[in-house]
Amino acid sequence: MAPTxxxxxxxxxxxRGGESERRRNGEEKNRxxxxxxxxxxxxxxxxxxVLYRRSALSSSQPPRRPFxxxxxxADSTSKTxxxxxxxxxxxxxxKKDLPAMKTLxxxxxxxxxxxxxxxxxxxETLICITENEKNNLTAKFAEITTxxxxxxxxxxxxxADFENxxxxxxxxxxxxxxxxQADVIESLLPxxxxxxxxxxxxxxxxxxxxxxxxxxxxxxxxxxxxMRSLGVALVETVGKPFDPSIHEAVAREESEQFKAGIVSxxxxxxxxxxxxxxxxxxxxxSTGQGQAKxxxxxxxxxxxxxxxxxxxxxxPTTSNS
Numbered sequence: 499m500a501p502t503x504x505x506x507x508x509x510x511x512x513x514r515g516g517e518s519e520r521r522r523n524g525e526e527k528n529r530x531x532x533x534x535x536x537x538x539x540x541x542x543x544x545x546x547x548v549l550y551r552r553s554a555l556s557s558s559q560p561p562r563r564p565f566x567x568x569x570x571x572a573d574s575t576s577k578t579x580x581x582x583x584x585x586x587x588x589x590x591x592x593k594k595d596l597p598a599m600k601t602l603x604x605x606x607x608x609x610x611x612x613x614x615x616x617x618x619x620x621x622e623t624l625i626c627i628t629e630n631e632k633n634n635l636t637a638k639f640a641e642i643t644t645x646x647x648x649x650x651x652x653x654x655x656x657x658a659d660f661e662n663x664x665x666x667x668x669x670x671x672x673x674x675x676x677x678x679q680a681d682v683i684e685s686l687l688p689x690x691x692x693x694x695x696x697x698x699x700x701x702x703x704x705x706x707x708x709x710x711x712x713x714x715x716x717x718x719x720x721x722x723x724x725m726r727s728l729g730v731a732l733v734e735t736v737g738k739p740f741d742p743s744i745h746e747a748v749a750r751e752e753s754e755q756f757k758a759g760i761v762s763x764x765x766x767x768x769x770x771x772x773x774x775x776x777x778x779x780x781x782x783x784s785t786g787q788g789q790a791k792x793x794x795x796x797x798x799x800x801x802x803x804x805x806x807x808x809x810x811x812x813x814p815t816t817s818n819s
Contacts, residue, residue, distance in 0.1 A: 599629070599632075602624050609621055676771075683730055683771060683776060684777065687776065690722075691767075693718040728771070731770045731771075732767055735767075740783045744768060744779060745781050746778040751763070751785065752787065753787070758786035760783070762782050765780040765782065
């Protein structure tokens, strides 16, 4: 007996229903409802299936997590972030990253295999919350790292500026001290001239005069030692080429001993303090042999005025004082 049209339609529906059931079973298997062991055990793949399963679950509101679970998640997340920070600083591998996340994933897989929908949903919620907290802390860690790098750069810049300021302050202090010292020593130079003039003018004859001369010469020697200890040096004159930066020529004269342009006589001593000229030396410059005095107009500016020359030559130190 031939089947009726109604029976044929029912048979066709059953056939299509079986195909749909098999197709759904295959999709569920691919989605992870069965045979979870075929997927790689990685955080990325598990999280992808968690998010897909969360959207596919029929329940509209997940159950509230207990307070103990919240505390455990917070503790485990902080430990994980600290571990992640230590791994980034020490340069170790990421195998120890997120131990709490792996524990949740294993519990989630076990709940799926056992068919415990409630436990799977709770673990899924914990995984999502933990992942969000981890991302937030990672972003905050990156922000803090950037701030630390910026602060370190500012610190190095301020340190360099302070070092330059310290060096400049030390240089200014030394210059200030040197200037004061030079001013004080320069004010004492007339005393040196007085001792030198006294030594040249006084000729002791009696024993008492000789004792007086010995006394003031001892004082002068002590004064010279103090000046030398402060770094004061004499300007070289006789026998040296004339240098207008340290010598002051007041006359030219013939000399059989020195060539032309050589200092032949020192009229007043010059002094130098640490490379700084305190006072130029007053000198006479040799014109060489066989050259008459005043024979050249170019030499006349270096000579003293003719009307005062005889007096000044007799007592050169007095005229300069």
